[in-house]
Amino acid sequence: MATEKFLLTSEYEKVDDLIFSVKEFLAKEKVESHILSGVDICLTEALNNIIKHAYNGEQNHPIEVIVSKDSNILEMLLIDEGKSRDNFIIKELDYDPNDIENLPESGMGLYLIKQLMDDLNYYSINGKNYFTLRKILY
Structure with a gap:
């Protein structure tokens, strides 16, 4: 199993650089480009959520991202020390994708992550x- 640890501080400007590094690592591990695109979207949403909600937009707080890949599973573990979520319910969104003027304003990020990944787990300790x-990689 190939594993790499990435560290960043809670600054929106640093998210893209971290994602680039993760995708570079995964490309070396022969992860297909369409999965790398999903990784980009998921990490962007998840990391921005951590900065916005767990750290209330405050800078200089630690976020650790541990990426592991074996022959058929890609796993990304995000660890922060911010405020924990009260619940981890990902609501189904009822919207018309052709009506971009009226897309839901909250919950869209987690919904997208759920659609792109096969399994999500969240806990605080x-x-x-x-x-x-x-x-799951096929």
Whole structure:
């Protein structure tokens, strides 16, 4: 199993660089480009959510991303020390994708992550929040 750890601080400007590094690591591990696109979307949403909600937009707080890939599973574990979520319910969104003027204003990020990944898990323990995203590779 190939594993790499990535660290960043809670600054929106640093998210793209981290995602680029993760995708570079996964490309070396022969992960297909369409999955890398999904990784990009999921990490963008998840990391921005951590910065916005767990850290209330405050900078300089740690976020750790541990990426593991074996022959048929890609796993990304995001760890932060911010405010934990009260619940981890991903609501189904009822919207018309052709009516972009009236897209839902909240919940869209987690909904997208759920659509792109095969398994999600979130829990908090000892002041840290753990969000795991898994994708089955065929």
